[in-house]
Amino acid sequence: MNLARHSISATAPVLIFDTKFDPDCRIFTTCTQAGFAIYNAWPLRLLRRRDIAGGTLSMVIPLHTSSLLFLVGGGRSPRYPPNKVVFWDDAVGREVAELEFRERVRGLACRRGWLAVALRRRVVAFRVDESISRYAEWDTCDNPRGLLTLATRTHSTLLAIPGRQTGHVQLIHLPPCEPPEPLGPPSSSPPTPPPPPPTKHPVSIIAAHTTALSTLSVPASGRYLATTSSRGTLVRIWDSVTGKLIRELRRGTDKAEIYGVAFRPDEREVCVWSDKGTVHVFSLVGGSGSSNRQSTFSPLTTFIPLPKYFDSEWSYAQYRIPSQSAHISLSAGPSKPPTADVVDEEKCVVGWIEAPAESPHDPGRQPSQEYQLIALTFTGGWYRLSVPRSSPVVEISPSSPVGPISISPPSVRALSLHRPRSSSGSSAASRHDKGKGRERERDSKESRECVLREFRRYGRWDGWG
Known part of the structure; x- marks a missing residue:
């Protein structure tokens, strides 16, 4: 019998050079070493793929949901010169025009x-x-x-x-x-009038x-x-x-590279994502239930010259994308040669979609529509996130350290609670109140987190790549 030892290595990551949503976040495109593909944003579904030989692409930009795509070559072996924009008609599966410049696009x-x-x-x-x-x-x-x-x-x-x-x-x-251009029979409703010109x-x-x-x-x-x-x-x-x-x-107090900002279609919220791997959600309107978090001393900034930090608005909800490097590797050596293309594990693109709201209290009721987030990582992760409908207003303590905090500011809930005095330092009432305080603080933190509704893989796991 051949009992030679065999090494077990981790699955090689998908090399996604670029991924882009169309302007309405209905579809998204992605390009890898094999070519490019077009996906339905939600529900996730591979619509079409194109294997391109002879080089790689750095950008594939969809023109809404039409068949026209704009391609730009890139990488170590570009399929097209990086100073050209190639017009690709996916209905016929070939280039139809190109623009050439004197420098790289x-x-x-x-x-x-x-x-x-x-x-x-x-x-x-x-x-x-x-x-x-x-x-x-x-x-x-x-x-x-x-x-x-x-x-x-x-x-x-x-x-x-x-x-x-x-x-x-x-x-x-x-x-x-x-x-x-309208599809199907003409609509009986009048066309949308243009907005009035600015005053x-x-x-x-x-x-x-x-x-x-x-x-x-x-x-x-x-x-x-x-x-x-x-x-x-x-x-x-x-x-x-x-x-x-x-x-x-x-977004935070430490330096970061912000990858993008996306407005919700009704312009009531905005989401921000960066190289910290965290997606932050901010409200752009006032009112209870969706207020951004602020410092306790923010009302005093008009009277006292406090640092600008105390007047800041922090995100009311966030979600941290799991890092691929946190997974256990079964490989004894390096998973890829040092000359291989390096993919930023936490780089992602985020867009807003409209999806049915999931109600755990009344599952038989007809679901209403709500805005959710789709996060696409450059390692092939597809995350569908729902934003909490209500979030408590958590205050920020000026005594808390203003250090490298990128997810959320420190809470002073525990500092502002009045602790009743007791003749015994280990009374049952004291322990009971402390337990309730911890439970409330944990529930408050959980309510500020976006909920992961669905996770899937794209790129290699759908039979492409």
């Missing part, structure tokens, strides 16, 4: 009839119809991330790009976005940060603008017409 944003391309120091906009025509171009500051964002709702006009100075944002208004001329420049920008995001309507900087501690929400700062939200 850094980023793309699209909507119906439009494509904006970010280069190192400029952004170029194109009309995409039966033919492709250059519309205009604008100079920017150094933009290695390829930041730009487009409002995609019908009649929206906003294009936001970095300004010429570091930390500034330039607001450009393109011709209005056309409505989508004053929109601003064109916003001095958002003093350091380099890390993300730019707008909702589909283009009413607001969300910006983050290389510090990664604050998210600022601006009015895109007046240029005024509406809200300043604190």
Whole structure:
């Protein structure tokens, strides 16, 4: 008998170079070493895959749910030159057009009839119809991330790009976005009228940060603008017409790389995710049940010159994506050669969907619709999360250490509780109250966590890759 020893190694991770939602978060695309694929965002379902030989892709951008995709080559062996944008018609399964530039393409944003391309120091906009025509171009500051964002709702006009100075944002208004072509018989309802024009001329420049920008995001309507900087501690929400700062939200106190910000479709909440592996959810409206957490001393900031930290708004809900490195490896040696492509285990993309709400108290009742989150990791994880409907207002103690805290600020619930004196230091009443306090604090913490409703794998586990 051959009783030789055999090594058992962990499953090799999926190498996902890029994954993107369409503007409405109905589908998402992903590209790996084998090619690219298109998935239904929820329920998760592989719609189509394309095996591409001869190289890899760095970006696959869907134009809503149409058959048109924008491809950019990248990686160690690019399928297309990195200075080209290839128009791929998935209905016929081939390239139909291309745009060539003198330098590498850094980023793309699209909507119906439009494509904006970010280069190192400029952004170029194109009309995409039966033919492709250059519309205009604008100079920017150094933009290695390829930041730009487009409002995609019908009649929206906003294009936001970095300004010429570091930390500034330039607001450009393109011709209005056309409505989508109706499918099936014509609707009897009248078409949606365009919004009234602004009473004053929109601003064109916003001095958002003093350091380099890390993300730019707008909702589909283009009413607001969300910006983050290389510090990664604050998210600022601006009015895109007046240029005024509406809200300043604190992700944490330690430096982080914020990967993205996404507005809820009704613009009542916003989610933020970073290299800390945590998704934070903030409310953009007041009222009980969904208030962001603030310091006990925040009302005093108008009277006392306290540090800005005490006036911060913290997320009312969050979810930490499990790290792949926390899993036990059965391999005695390294799982991949040092020359292999490295995938950031906690890098992800998050989007909002509309899904039936799950009611544990009345399972027989017809479920209502609610907004949920879909998180896509670059290691092939698909998470569907529901946001807590109500969250307690947890206060922040000024005596708590302002150290490297990225998930939530410290609570002072235990410090503010009045402990009754007792003749015995170990009385039953004291232990009973302490147990209740711990239980309440644990329930409060759990209610601030997003609930994982569904977890699945995409990329290799659906027969592709």
